Amino acid sequence: MQIDKIKARKTPLQLRSKERVERIIATTEQLVISCDPSEITTSLIAEKANVPVGSVYQYFEDRDGVLLALGERVLNAKDQRLKKIFDEVSEQAHWRHVVKVVVNAHIKVETENILHQKLNAALANNTEWEGINQASTNRMIDFFSRYGLLEAQELPSKEAKNIVRIIVIMTTAVVRRATELKSKEDSDLLLAELLKMIIAYLSTKLGD
Amino acid sequence: MQIDKIKARKTPLQLRSKERVERIIATTEQLVISCDPSEITTSLIAEKANVPVGSVYQYFEDRDGVLLALGERVLNAKDQRLKKIFDEVSEQAHWRHVVKVVVNAHIKVETENILHQKLNAALANNTEWEGINQASTNRMIDFFSRYGLLEAQELPSKEAKNIVRIIVIMTTAVVRRATELKSKEDSDLLLAELLKMIIAYLSTKLGD
Incomplete structure (x- = not known):
């Protein structure tokens, strides 16, 4: 029963994780095409992807990690x-x-x-x-x-x-x-x- | 007479300019070989070449200009x-x-x-x-x-x-x-x- 609970709680979390990672990557793709490389920072990625900057660092080491x-x-x-x-x-x-x-x-x-x-x-x-x-x-x-x-x-x-x-x-x-x-x-x-x-x-x- | 004076004053100045430019370039050459590109700045070049940083900007637009x-x-x-x-x-x-x-x-x-x-x-x-x-x-x-x-x-x-x-x-x-x-x-x-x-x-x- 407890395991089921964890599972049930985990699934939407995992889904949200996956969705955030996808959004971060898709946003970065747009930025790579439209910006000068030096302008692309984790803050800009977070802002444009509409996620907290900590969220970018949760999934990626740094800016280059996303790239x-x-x-x-x-x-x-x-x-x-x-x-x-x-x-x-x-x-x-x-x-x-x-x-x-x-x-x-x-x-x-x-x-x-x-x-x-x-x-x-x-x-x-x-x-x-x-x-x-x-x-x-x-x-x-x-x-x-x-x-x-x-x-x-x-x-x-x-x-x-x-x-x-x-x-x-x-x-x-x-x-x-x-x-x-x-x-x-x-x-x-x-x-x-x-x-x-x-x-x-x-x-x-x-x-x- | 006045022209001679100017000339006499100018020559050592030009020589000093030339010598400084050479020193800046020779120092940059050493830095390019020994440092990571991101570490090379006009301040570091000036420090290692033993010239004021203003002197670097007198002869070059910026760091990339020296490179x-x-x-x-x-x-x-x-x-x-x-x-x-x-x-x-x-x-x-x-x-x-x-x-x-x-x-x-x-x-x-x-x-x-x-x-x-x-x-x-x-x-x-x-x-x-x-x-x-x-x-x-x-x-x-x-x-x-x-x-x-x-x-x-x-x-x-x-x-x-x-x-x-x-x-x-x-x-x-x-x-x-x-x-x-x-x-x-x-x-x-x-x-x-x-x-x-x-x-x-x-x-x-x-x-x-």
Whole structure:
């Protein structure tokens, strides 16, 4: 009976917790898009989310903690989008086609992801953010490494994985830099030639 | 006579100004290497350089102004090192050799340049710093575009310049990202494969 009581009392509390955490994160998302990173503070988040500032500290360590929680969601959503696109490409397609579709999707997903770019700026010197990005990159590498064509080419699995690794890291690096470049001409050129460079490189490994 | 007096009075003043500016920049260089970016303030710079804080504001707009002046010197020195290495490669050498020497030199100069990396972190959200980096990249593109072999290949000069542009921007982007990556394995792989990727790409333009 007592246990039931606790349970009954706990559930709405947990619901309220969950709802508050969601509200804090959703508010922070809006702030990241509309404010300069330096303007975002726990007080501003609390004010805009209409919760006491102590409530922010109850669920998150500090301002960066909220940004990191938001960042993890953004990266997970990005990973899911890329996986979906990859799954939709036929296993029978030529490797050039597969690479073209996936790299272009990666470029599109990243260049349109203003939230991710703003988070990169706001968390520029945060090592945890670097770790979260790294984890997302590693998930992508594991996922693409299962691509059947690399096995069909009779590449040793370690080499196949390294090829995927270099392409994922290279694409992430170049796209990230392209979104930072102030010259749109340079940014467009970088993205347009990235795919050609990757295909030229893969041709040396996979043949025509 | 009066003019001479002014001159005589002015020269030591100018000398003192120059000496102070140099001391402020040299002190900031030490601070960038040894401190966390957030710890560097005009007060700390003034204290360590043994000048009044007003003196820092006499020559620089603010803390970022001092960092930018230091940054310009760091990038100019880097450009000079790369130009020297490029000038020393024979015009008769095979293009693969020239690319290998220059890209490897670029990688070495950047990965060893702790000061440049620390400035990138300290000025991560400073648009003027992005502009100074861009200007350095453009100087490199202009310089390498004069490479005789591209003309000898009878490439239209606009295409030749675009090829140089993409390689310089790509190298800068990848090297910058490599120095940020926490995983040394990923960073080394990225740098090792960058050269292979550039050479594979150039082979599609210049033949074997």
